[in-house]
Amino acid sequence: MAGYISDAVIRRLPSYYRHLRELEQEGILQISSQELGERMGLTPSQIRQDINTFGGVGRQGFGYQVQALREHIRSTMGLDREHRMVIIGAGRMGQAIANYSHFARDGFITVALFDIDPERIRKGTPELPVYPAEEMEERLPGLQADIGVLVLPADAAQETLELLYRMGIRAVWNFAPVDLHYPRDMAVVNMHLSDTLHILSYQMKHMES
Amino acid sequence: MAGYISDAVIRRLPSYYRHLRELEQEGILQISSQELGERMGLTPSQIRQDINTFGGVGRQGFGYQVQALREHIRSTMGLDREHRMVIIGAGRMGQAIANYSHFARDGFITVALFDIDPERIRKGTPELPVYPAEEMEERLPGLQADIGVLVLPADAAQETLELLYRMGIRAVWNFAPVDLHYPRDMAVVNMHLSDTLHILSYQMKHMES
DNA sequence: TAGATTGTTAATCGATTAACAATC
């Protein structure tokens, strides 16, 4: 009976995971909330609160075991199993995502891409096939994918999400610059590239020179 | 004298901008906080609070003028001027960012890429040159760039940021999976792809099936 | 044991929501 974890904490989970992985690589075995806080830019108090909400494993007087904590967060995030992605849109960005090795390291493997452009379809390889978008219905069942990645024009995103849903896919990683509507039993996270660039622009403009 | 805008509001600015642009394309001239809230998934109350903190321009009894509001947000975010980006790392992802047309539409143009791989350097074109990383110091002044985009391995990101800073660049868009340290007169936003994928994984695992 | 650091409760802070008077 894992307790409720607030959204704010969930958004920090990947950061914890990343920093603990770094610590592990540096050969650091245990760390206090004080030190971890300094590295992550959080207060020690918040570190302890966070770790407790997701079932932390600290030890008074010593701190936290780096490896144990990382393993715990890893399984909390469901990274202890493999995820199979299909990418809809095989342009430069779609191909870049398909080939980005960091995802594979965490168990996210791309099993296929889809596109409407014959040129892009021709560029598929046996390991990373690019199928015609019109074959999605017939191909998806065999691919056993659980994540759909939308890397296509904004106006095609909504209908594609709906098709993925009908085909049983319940998770979408959306790179199209639109906010999608989706059923409650679906998980969607957005990767709005332009949005973060716009925030950067804002910060540049309002900098304490 | 533009008042203080909280971080929470700043993070929503791009979303306002995106939705207002959509409304404009649909030919909608004015909208109430009620309707805009429905589209954006926010309460009318929050819409009004937000718009007021960034100097909104509503009219009692009618609502907000779509175009005027969009223009206002556009200039608030500093999108009324051109930004010149240099991309450090010309792999698939770096090239995908360089060629992503949406950024250009908002005035973010890529003026050059840098890389250490001769193969990638050779693939540069006159419009999108890929220079050797070792030439950064000599080339950057002439490029007149104001944004550095880091699309390189995590262990090279920090030193590259520092080099960019020395060369006068005060804004960094970071795709490397590390948290960087930077001076207070620098703006950095992170695009941690893996982080959002991990959040998706969490949500898949904890779904109300 | 004594010292250090967690786990946890209480206090504070900030952001969101509700309510309603102002006004177009």
Add this chain to the structure above:
DNA sequence: TAGATTGTTAATCGATTAACAATC
């Protein structure tokens, strides 16, 4: 004018920080 909807103040909610007793 009457109706609608904003602008803004007050109430609520949630997240962060502070404090300290528990305990390794």
